[in-house]
Amino acid sequence: MVDTARIELNVEGKDLARRCVILRAYAEGIAEEAVEASLRRLPDYDRPYDPRYAEVMRQVTFWVIDHFLALMADPSLSSEDLLRFWYDLGAGEAREGRSLVPLSESLRIGAGVAVRRLTEEADLLGMDTTARTMAQIADALFVYHNHLMASAAEGHAKASSGDRSRFELGRRRLVDLLVSGAAGPDEIARLARPLGWPVPGKVAAVALDRVPDRGFPPDILTGYHLADGPCLIVPDPEGPGRRALLTELLAGRTCAVGIQVDPAETAKSLRWSRRALSLAAGRVLPGDGPVFAADHLALLMLMQDPDLVEHAIERRLKPLLDVRESIRLPLAETLNACFELRFNATEVGRRMHLHPQTIRYRIRNLEALFGEQLEDPSCHLELHMLLTLWLTRQRTESAAG
Structure with missing residues (x-):
């Protein structure tokens, strides 16, 4: 079980905390809308023959959103019960033979609904809804998402240890295909389907200076076996909140995030991220935390020779x-x-x-x-x-x- 009972959201401002106390009154309605969106977009969760399942989803979603707003208002609040629940939830998904990707997608859909609804309700109440304020809430939501999924991933790994070697071998083969530079969309989809990894529209490769000592959300593929150095393959790297999530996940380590590309061009992103990592190691680029290659295009072009x-x-x-x-x-x-x-x-x-x-x-x-x-x-x-x-x-x- 995860060894922390707290989730650090790193938000600033007493006014924001007071607003989140008020906005908790809208958590139930937001949860209802988030569940409806998940049921529409995720077939795995649409079970019309089991109305109790949808009700449990609503209760869990309400708990998650309400706890998030409470945590924004009081950063010292314990998250032990919620993290333990997500650990058990991940274990349950493993025992039923499912990956964690649909669960992660459901959280992302819910986060999108929550940001939109919280903005609307705050605006109606005459609260500050500037881009900076709402960006703080969005970034905090994605950090929160990551903590929940990390706990679920731990439970999933523990419960599926018997099948883990076969599952990990499949993910390793998918990474090999993506970084080969010779992968077509159909072949990528064929390998990804049995692993429960929905092929995203865009990915970015992250070059690492060493194998990390922590896990990552299940939608991030790990390439620790590659001869030229470990890497990650991250879906939708420029989506809402994803940069803040990557910054939080990769804090304190020397690494570089490549430019986003189509999945079939992952090898290009990995080449650029490794070049950026080399420049960070040589102190040409700042190396404290993740370096985003997209922020240094001119220098990357200039340093080809x-x-x-x-x-x-x-x-x-x-x-x-x-x-x-x-x-x-x-x-x-x-x-x-x-x-x-x-x-x-x-x-x-x-x-x-x-x-x-x-x-x-x-x-x-x-x-x-x-x-x-x-x-x-x-x-x-x-x-x-x-x-x-x-x-x-x-x-x-x-x-x-």
């Missing part, structure tokens, strides 16, 4: 690298902002919290250093990319001490 990049930095940024160290970084940051804000001294000054006259003085110094290069727009893209890489390295090295 590191030796050539080093030569380009030494050659193109030489005027800047030759100035004394005390003014090198301020000039570099100013030039970078100038490229992004079209050399508008007022806008650059606003971003850097400096007087525009200070920016104009620095621009004159930069023009003296780089000469015609700053007057030629065709040089700006190359200089900007190299400068971005150089600044990223400086900040990463500075953060590392």
Whole structure:
């Protein structure tokens, strides 16, 4: 059984806590709508011959939503009973020969309904429904989802230990197929079907520096056996709340999340994630927690040939690298902002919290250093990319001490 009785949602603000106390009054109606949506979209749970089953689903869903809102209001609240129930629920699914994917999908559907309904009810009550506030609730819901599914996965694994080797072998073969680069949609579907893994529209590969010491939700495939290093295959990586979930799941480890692709192109995502992981290990990219390759596309393209990049930095940024160290970084940051804000001294000054006259003085110094290069727009893209890489390295090295 999971060894924690608490779920940390990491939300901020007393106002949000007070709102969640009020919104608990709507939990029953939200649960009813969430169950109806799950029954429509998940055939495994549609059992018209057993009305008691739907009633149990409503009770459980109400418990989950009500407990979530109570936890948002009081972070010290124990979740022991709920986590134990989900452990037993996972074990029950295993004993009936089912995977945990439908259960996880049901939670995700319920979370989507909950976010929408909570937004509607809060709006009707005149509460704050800004994007930032609702994003906090959505992110917290997906973290909550992960804790429940982790508990269910533990119970499922314990109850299905006799069949586990065959099940895990099937998942390993599916990973091998996905990362082979030669998988067609039909073949992927054929292998995924008996494993209860619904083929998603998009996936991303996560490159890991080592095999993790914790489990993951059942919809995430693990590739710990791969010769080039362990990885995960994550469905729907850019869906609502998924980035926050991945950040929470992968916190504290050096890893990189690849760009999302069609399942048949998983090998491409894995190649990009491994490249990003290599750059994080070399301190070119920040390595504290997951690195998302989609946030660093220019640097990934630029670093395809590191030796050539080093030569380009030494050659193109030489005027800047030759100035004394005390003014090198301020000039570099100013030039970078100038490229992004079209050399508008007022806008650059606003971003850097400096007087525009200070920016104009620095621009004159930069023009003296780089000469015609700053007057030629065709040089700006190359200089900007190299400068971005150089600044990223400086900040990463500075953060590392």
